[in-house]
Amino acid sequence: MSVSLGDRSYNILIQAGLVNRCADRVHELGVRGKAAVVTDRHVGRHYLRPVLRELASCGVEAVPIVLPPGEQSKTLTTVKQVLDVLASHRFERSSFMFALGGGVVGDIAGFTAAIYQRGIPFVQIPTTLIAQSDSSVGGKTGVDHQLGKNLIGAFYQPREVWIDPLTLRTLPKREWIAGLAEVMKYGIIADEKFFSYLERHMPALLKREPALMTEAVKRSCEIKAEVVMADERESDRRRILNYGHTIGHALETLGGYRSLIHGEAVGIGMVQEADLASFLGICDRSVAERIRSVVRMAGLRDRMPVWPSTKIWRAMLHDKKVVGGQVIGVWPVAIGQVRIAPIDEPTFHRWYSEGRRDAVLSRGASKGGRPMPKSRSH
Numbered sequence: 001m002s003v004s005l006g007d008r009s010y011n012i013l014i015q016a017g018l019v020n021r022c023a024d025r026v027h028e029l030g031v032r033g034k035a036a037v038v039t040d041r042h043v044g045r046h047y048l049r050p051v052l053r054e055l056a057s058c059g060v061e062a063v064p065i066v067l068p069p070g071e072q073s074k075t076l077t078t079v080k081q082v083l084d085v086l087a088s089h090r091f092e093r094s095s096f097m098f099a100l101g102g103g104v105v106g107d108i109a110g111f112t113a114a115i116y117q118r119g120i121p122f123v124q125i126p127t128t129l130i131a132q133s134d135s136s137v138g139g140k141t142g143v144d145h146q147l148g149k150n151l152i153g154a155f156y157q158p159r160e161v162w163i164d165p166l167t168l169r170t171l172p173k174r175e176w177i178a179g180l181a182e183v184m185k186y187g188i189i190a191d192e193k194f195f196s197y198l199e200r201h202m203p204a205l206l207k208r209e210p211a212l213m214t215e216a217v218k219r220s221c222e223i224k225a226e227v228v229m230a231d232e233r234e235s236d237r238r239r240i241l242n243y244g245h246t247i248g249h250a251l252e253t254l255g256g257y258r259s260l261i262h263g264e265a266v267g268i269g270m271v272q273e274a275d276l277a278s279f280l281g282i283c284d285r286s287v288a289e290r291i292r293s294v295v296r297m298a299g300l301r302d303r304m305p306v307w308p309s310t311k312i313w314r315a316m317l318h319d320k321k322v323v324g325g326q327v328i329g330v331w332p333v334a335i336g337q338v339r340i341a342p343i344d345e346p347t348f349h350r351w352y353s354e355g356r357r358d359a360v361l362s363r364g365a366s367k368g369g370r371p372m373p374k375s376r377s378h
């Protein structure tokens with residue numbers, strides 16, 4: 001599959017077992033001399049050795065850089081450490097950088113590659129579902145600042161993306177399921193057939209059957225690539241990728257990035273934004289219910305944690321998608337089709353309080369004795 005962006009075009013290769021057999025690609029890309037392989041401790045344990053072996057078999061002198069795992073590593077301090085290694089090994093303009101890991105490693109390595117000597121070639125070898133279906137494609141790189149996530153960064157496209165779906169088998173279960181939320185997102189925003197495929201095959205997907213993992217990653221990448229090609233720098237079309245992320249990001253922020261991991265917040269966000277779309281008359285109730293049901297099938301949470309509606313709105317306002325006090329949302333019209341439209345504060349509060357009233361009513365109507373739900377009915 002290729003992403004056509006003029007002289008920044010590149011291929012995405014999806015192949016089971018690719019990390020163990022990437023020497024051909026190393027050769028084809030013309031990697032020579034020194035190359036850095038940035039990874040984290042968890043990923044390194046499983047996949048660093050084969051990648052180093054393949055590079056060595058092509059006569060490349062590989063320098064491994066193993067970072068502590070997790071979002072805490074996504075800082076300028078880490079970027080400086082990686083730059084120090086590149087400079088002290090006298091990396092040149094033509095030296096390659098490989099990002100072997102999840103979105104955290106990809107974002108750090110990509111950003112470092114973008115700024116070392118004003119840009120060295122880099123290759124993404126994503127190993128999480130989020131990275132394979134989303135972050136490795138599109139060229140957004142960067143790190144966090146203490147005042148905000150992804151505040152520092154650059155658009156910098158990789159030379160190639162090497163996806164080995166088999167690496168997903170060692171991913172912790174929670175990360176796998178959270179990643180499925182992003183995969184479902186592609187069905188909702190662009191492809192009804194893909195969405196029904198996911199509905200039908202959810203049990204096998206949860207078991208991580210190789211053919212299904214490959215298909216899920218492949219279709220997600222195709223849709224992401226298509227959107228990125230139409231809009232590399234996020235003006236309009238690329239906004240549709242933010243479906244589920246307006247409320248999702250607000251919940252992540254309010255939970256201090258601890259209670260929910262990204263994909264889990266997006267799962268709730270997709271259900272709630274669909275509910276809001278049906279409240280606004282943009283889609284039928286059945287669309288919102290279908291989204292809720294597939295999210296539940298995956299074992300993801302669908303209910304909103306209880307936060308005051310004003311707090312959620314304020315957190316939503318901190319997002320980039322705000323124009324004149326209104327939040328620009330992405331709303332499903334039907335499965336496979338979304339619309340971008342603003343929402344204002346009073347409407348948001350009205351939707352939220354109706355959800356709460358429904359929750360109270362349904363509790364009142366039930367035959368008592370059941371514990372109070374910790375979340376609202378939305």
Ligand SMILES: NC(=O)c1ccc[n+]([C@@H]2O[C@H](COP(=O)([O-])OP(=O)(O)OC[C@H]3O[C@@H](n4cnc5c(N)ncnc54)[C@H](O)[C@@H]3O)[C@@H](O)[C@H]2O)c1
Pocket residue numbers: 040041042043046069070071074101102103104105107127128129130131134135136137138139140141150167168169170171172175262
């Ligand atoms: N650049 C973009 O367009 C973009 C898009 C989405 C997300 N992101 C960024 O991606 C980051 C999240 O990425 P993520 O969800 O991949 O998290 P991550 O990179 O932190 O990986 C999650 C955990 O899984 C481990 N891991 C990774 N691959 C593994 C494997 N195959 N086997 C076993 N363990 C493995 C990691 O060590 C880590 O502990 C965030 O920082 C987010 O901002 C960027």
Ligand SMILES: [Zn+2]
Pocket residue numbers: 182245262266
């Ligand atoms: Zn996301």
